[in-house]
Amino acid sequence: MTALLTFTVLVLVAIAIWQMTKIFQLSQLRTEHTEVANDNDNKTNGYLLFAFLIFIYGITIFSFAKYSKVLLPEAASEHGGEYDQLMWVSFAIIFFVQTITQALLHYFGYKYRGQEGKKALFYADNDRLEFIWTIIPVIVLAGLILWGLYTWTTIMDVNDEDDPIVVELYAQQFNWTARYAGDDNVLGDANVRLIDINKANVLGIDESDPNGEDDVIVKELHLPVGRKVNFKMRSQDVLHSAYMPHFRAQMNCVPGMITQFSFTPTVTTEEMRRNPDVVDKVKRTNAIRAERAAEGLPNSDPWEFDYILLCNKICGKSHYNMQMKIIVETEEEFNKWMAEQKTFKENMTPAQ
Ligand SMILES: [Cu+2]
Numbered sequence: 001m002t003a004l005l006t007f008t009v010l011v012l013v014a015i016a017i018w019q020m021t022k023i024f025q026l027s028q029l030r031t032e033h034t035e036v037a038n039d040n041d042n043k044t045n046g047y048l049l050f051a052f053l054i055f056i057y058g059i060t061i062f063s064f065a066k067y068s069k070v071l072l073p074e075a076a077s078e079h080g081g082e083y084d085q086l087m088w089v090s091f092a093i094i095f096f097v098q099t100i101t102q103a104l105l106h107y108f109g110y111k112y113r114g115q116e117g118k119k120a121l122f123y124a125d126n127d128r129l130e131f132i133w134t135i136i137p138v139i140v141l142a143g144l145i146l147w148g149l150y151t152w153t154t155i156m157d158v159n160d161e162d163d164p165i166v167v168e169l170y171a172q173q174f175n176w177t178a179r180y181a182g183d184d185n186v187l188g189d190a191n192v193r194l195i196d197i198n199k200a201n202v203l204g205i206d207e208s209d210p211n212g213e214d215d216v217i218v219k220e221l222h223l224p225v226g227r228k229v230n231f232k233m234r235s236q237d238v239l240h241s242a243y244m245p246h247f248r249a250q251m252n253c254v255p256g257m258i259t260q261f262s263f264t265p266t267v268t269t270e271e272m273r274r275n276p277d278v279v280d281k282v283k284r285t286n287a288i289r290a291e292r293a294a295e296g297l298p299n300s301d302p303w304e305f306d307y308i309l310l311c312n313k314i315c316g317k318s319h320y321n322m323q324m325k326i327i328v329e330t331e332e333e334f335n336k337w338m339a340e341q342k343t344f345k346e347n348m349t350p351a352q
Contacts, residue, residue: 039116046110053106057099069284073277076267076307076328077247079155084248086151090144158262164228167221169309170203171233171240171253174318176309179203180216182343188212192236192255199348203234213345216338221309221326224334228264243312244326246272250312265328272328273305281305 037045075081112120166181168190181187188211194204205212223229233242235253242261243250251261272278285303293300311322329337 037114039114042114046113049106049109053102056102069277069280072245073272073275073281074267075246075248076265076272077249078264078266079151080248080263080266082151083155086148089147093140093144155263156261158230158260160230162228162264164230164262165224166230166232167223168203168232168234169221169242169253170236171242171311171315171322172236173238173316174311174322176219176242176311176322176324177203178218178221178324179205180218180338180341181211182214182216184211184214186211187232188215188344190234195236201344201348205344207348213343215344216341217344217347218341219324221324222334222337223265223326223328224331225265225268225328227331228262230262231260233259233261238315239313240315240322241312243310244307245310246307252313268328268330269305269307269326270329272307278305 075084166185166187168179168181168187170177170179179187188209189206190204190212191206192204194206195201196204201207203217205215231242231251233251233253235255237255239255240253241250242253247263247265249261249263251259253259267275273282282303282305289300289302292298307326307328309324309326311319313319315322
């Protein structure tokens with residue numbers, strides 16, 4: 001950060017000196033019209049265009065080499081693969097077109113720079129050329145948009161097929177709570193007005209609704225691998241967004257309404273920890289943490305990979321730390337964990 005600031009200051013000082021010399025030049029009486037570009041000026045600008053082209057190509061290659069490793073590992077949900085494919089195809093097309101058009105743009109900028117005695121050709125139009133450069137983007141974009149719409153409708157189709165488990169994600173400043181629908185797989189009605197801290201009814205579950213009695217409220221989300229999950233999102237206070245990056249899932253949590261998202265986890269936490277990209281990331285992170293530990297700084301404990309639910313809407317001061325751990329495990333492990341949890345009815349303290 002300090003280096004960046006120093007660099008910025010140096011650049012600004014350089015610009016200031018350059019501007020001052022210009023003012024000085026302008027104040028000198030000259031007979032020659034220096035404000036009109038001559039052949040030399042145009043040539044310099046032409047070369048600068050080339051330099052800029054090299055700069056943008058260079059920074060692209062540099063970013064690929066240096067930052068590819070911060071991308072997410074393979075998707076851990078059923079729909080995630082298709083989602084990633086759509087993103088990578090869009091990236092590839094944009095990359096291909098931009099690489100070629102930038103080269104042409106800058107080359108022609110140089111080739112047809114202003115020259116003494118050279119006159120621009122008046123060229124009215126060319127129907128065939130215009131047709132070609134209109135129809136190609138039309139076909140490519142229509143293809144991408146149709147594919148995107150198709151993917152979107154498949155991903156967003158939240159239904160009760162394939163025996164999904166129903167889980168509520170409850171957002172509040174600044175934490176998450178999950179509620180399983182219990183044995184009946186139906187969530188009890190809930191409303192923020194029914195929140196009763198004295199009775200430990202933190203989610204405002206309607207005590208008169210029998211569906212709510214077997215609901216299970218937890219602070220760590222466990223999901224059985226291969227089983228579809230239908231999420232119902234609620235928010236207590238402001239807009240939040242339930243973001244589960246490894247599952248390529250995100251849905252806003254809006255006060256006063258229930259939003260939904262559904263996905264099937266396909267990779268357990270244990271399996272994901274063995275993924276080469278994840279192993280690499282853990283290694284890199286722990287190297288940094290070891291350095292911090294040596295300097296006696298906080299946040300230096302060794303880190304182990306876990307899936308995570310994050311808030312992806314800036315919802316206030318501690319938004320950055322609004323997260324919940326997600327554990328994807330086998331059906332048996334999940335059932336064993338679930339059997340240890342208390343239901344809403346068991347947990348509720350009778351009013352004093
Ligand atoms: Cu939030």
